Amino acid sequence: MYIDESGSIxxxxxxxxxxxxxxxxxxxxQDIERHIxxxxxxxxxxxxxxxxxxxxxxxxxxxxxxxxxxxxxxLRNLYKAIxxxxxxxxxxxxxxxxxxxxxxxxxxxxxxxxTFMAERFDMFLQENEQKGMIIVDSNTKKPNSEIHAIITxxxxxxxxxxxxxxxLEQPLFADSKDSVGLQIADSISYSIxxxxxxxxxxxxxxxxxxxxxxxxxxxxxVLGYGLKVFPN
Numbered sequence: 001m002y003i004d005e006s007g008s009i010x011x012x013x014x015x016x017x018x019x020x021x022x023x024x025x026x027x028x029x030q031d032i033e034r035h036i037x038x039x040x041x042x043x044x045x046x047x048x049x050x051x052x053x054x055x056x057x058x059x060x061x062x063x064x065x066x067x068x069x070x071x072x073x074x075l076r077n078l079y080k081a082i083x084x085x086x087x088x089x090x091x092x093x094x095x096x097x098x099x100x101x102x103x104x105x106x107x108x109x110x111x112x113x114x115t116f117m118a119e120r121f122d123m124f125l126q127e128n129e130q131k132g133m134i135i136v137d138s139n140t141k142k143p144n145s146e147i148h149a150i151i152t153x154x155x156x157x158x159x160x161x162x163x164x165x166x167x168l169e170q171p172l173f174a175d176s177k178d179s180v181g182l183q184i185a186d187s188i189s190y191s192i193x194x195x196x197x198x199x200x201x202x203x204x205x206x207x208x209x210x211x212x213x214x215x216x217x218x219x220x221x222v223l224g225y226g227l228k229v230f231p232n
Contacts, residue, residue: 001090001121002181004137006054006193009109015097016196019113020189021090021121023132023214024181028086033180039081043074050176051078051183053190057201072202079191079208082184088124089212091192091227092116098231114150115159116228118167124214125166132166137182138173147171188212196229 001021007014024032040047055061056071056078063071092113099109118134125132136147151171155164176182191209194201213226223229 001132002135002179002185003117004176004182004185004189005140006189011096011100014197015095016193017094017096017109017113018189018193018196019092019117020185020192021117021134022181022185022188023088023090023121023124024184025086025130029181032085032087032184035081035085036180036183039078043077051187052176053078053187057190075204076202078187079204082187083208083211085184087184087212088214089188089209089226090117090120090124090214091189092120093192093196093227093229095229095231101231104231110146111150112230114147115154116230118151118154118164119159119162120214120225120228122162122164122166127217130166131168133168134171135179135181136171136173137176137179137185139176144173148173192227 001023003019003021005020006018007016009017036051037047040049040051049062052061052063053075055063056075059066059068059071063074066074094109094113096109098104099107099112121132121134134151136144138144140147148171151167155167158164174182176186188209191201191205195205210222213222215222216225
């Protein structure tokens with residue numbers, strides 16, 4: 001599972017903090033990489049450009065040379081491609097305004113978010129009788145050591161609600177420019193963030209992202225399974 005984040009963990013900045021996990025089976029990785037390389041060549045005429053949807057949407061960084069209409073088309077082509085990939089996503093959305101209330105004064109935001117993520121990934125692996133690893137964008141806003149410590153403790157002791165038994169090794173930290181999986185995680189995380197902020201982002205979340213969430217295997221429900229919003 002490849003994990004990236006959107007928003008800020010700082011209490012006074014933005015309303016939501018989002019982490020998103022994109023689950024890709026190892027047998028599908030190379031095929032997805034080829035498709036993303038083709039997407040980059042078709043849309044940007046080069047394959048060494050890093051997909052960063054914040055910059056694509058806002059026309060900054062490497063994407064400032066493209067007109068807004070081009071960037072919107074590039075994004076639509078990206079999300080159309082992602083929608084066809086054999087991936088499953090898990091999104092954790094922390095409402096920082098609600099979490100700032102006295103009821104949650106002793107809750108650690110980062111630990112809460114990553115615990116919810118680890119629980120749901122482990123449950124997915126258990127349902128599919130698989131083992132899996134976690135790969136995290138090394139450019140995350142929190143020190144890698146802090147995330148490493150949270151995941152290690154969850155693997156060793158479980159959480160209050162779930163024994164984690166199917167996540168292998170310690171989390172790996174990689175530069176997103178070298179990882180297609182992390183670039184896809186960036187794209188999906190930003191769409192979830194924009195949706196919860198009710199910020200304009202065309203129909204990318206509704207039409208291309210939402211259908212990829214992990215679901216309850218019996219009821220097909222998304223909320224609580226592929227999407228955890230806290231506090232709700």
